[in-house]
Amino acid sequence: MKHVDTAQVQKKMNARLLTNTLAKILFLLSTLFGLIVLVILLYRVISDGLNWINFDFLTGKLSTQPERAGIMGAILGTFWLMVVVGPVTMFLGVGTAIYLELYAKKGRLQSFIQTNIANLAGVPSIVYGILGMTIFVRALDFGNIVLAGGLTMSLLVLPIVVVASQEAIRAVPQHLSEASYGMGATKWQTIKKILLPAALPGILTGAILSLSRAIGETAPLVVIGIPALLIPFPGNIMDKFTVLPMQIYYWTLDSALTAEYANLAAATIVVLLIVLFVLNATAIIIRNKFQKKY
Incomplete structure (x- = not known):
């Protein structure tokens, strides 16, 4: 031994x-x-x-005088941007995930599409800005309106929604769909009544977190030429607009002239952080609620 x-x-x-x-x-x-x-x-x-941060700051228009400047235009612009980004990413993202997971044949084509979607999630955001400028601003001649900005930001966060939706669908126990087929339900009835409701917490969580990223992005909007000037409040998706991150960016540049612009940028950052915290808290609440239900 x-x-x-x-x-x-x-x-x-x-x-x-x-x-x-x-x-x-x-x-x-x-x-x-x-x-x-x-x-x-x-x-x-x-x-x-x-x-x-006060009522006048939250409801006022942009101004060349820092003490009179407000961010209501940027808040409305951010709202209208999400009106475009939300439905587009949910419809295309969830639809793509359903096709790849439940309809596409397993093979090289499906693997190729899956790999490229995963790679797109890591592409720098400014590349999506160049793509949006080429397609929506110049080719389709939308200009720098809410629709062009929303579609550009949708391209940015779409891979995130697709991947999150796929993972949520995969997490649904297989015996639920088998039981549905055993009861005589069609494939679409099983998807609509069984798989999507069970996967909804994960899908909504991924969608809300992707909206949080879209709200905080600046580079794609800078590329497509979104202004931060004294423009009227946007009233629909065809109006010109600005958003909170863009206003922070320009006020940060102007802070070299006077410290008051730095204070305005800081106040806008606080408002943006509150919006992001609310969205993230909403994602957690929705996830917990639907997990208990299903």
């Missing part, structure tokens, strides 16, 4: 424990670093912008 060197084994064990402790400390410091930076950022933004 081979002799076991107890001291050598103990030495190796101590080395492993030391490595494990060092790894824990390293990961903890990494987490704390990110949290500290986030807290500092939030503190600076809230302290600089909170005093500027």
Whole structure:
């Protein structure tokens, strides 16, 4: 029987424990670093912008005078942008996911489409801005209106909705659809009555989180030429518009002229963060509600 060197084994064990402790400390410091930076950022933004948030700021028009500037135009522009992005991404994204998961034959074509959708989710957002400018602004001659911006942002977040919807459909237990087929239901009846309701929490969560990303994106809108000028409030999807991230971007540039523009940008960031927090909270509530129901 081979002799076991107890001291050598103990030495190796101590080395492993030391490595494990060092790894824990390293990961903890990494987490704390990110949290500290986030807290500092939030503190600076809230302290600089909170005093500027009032009724006049939320309901007023853009102005060349910082003390009279408001963001109602940007809020309405963001709303109308989501009116376009929401239905387009839900219809195309969920439809694509249903086709790929339940109708498309497993093979090279399906694998090719699936791989490219996953790759599109990682494409830089400015590339979608160039695509939107080429197709919607120039080829279709929409100009820099809400419809062009909404369709461009839909291209940006569509892969996210497709992937999230596919994962939600895959998570539905297979015995539910088999039971439906056993009762004589057609494939579409099974999808409509069984699969989609059961997958709805995951689909809605992915859709709302994708809308959160669309609300916070600036680069595609800069490329297609969305202005941040003294324009009238947008009233429909055919009007020119601006959005909250665009206004933050331009006020940040103007902050080199006077510090008041930096305060306006900080106040707009606070409003945008509140909108994003509300959307994320809504996603969590919807997910929990439908998970209990189904």
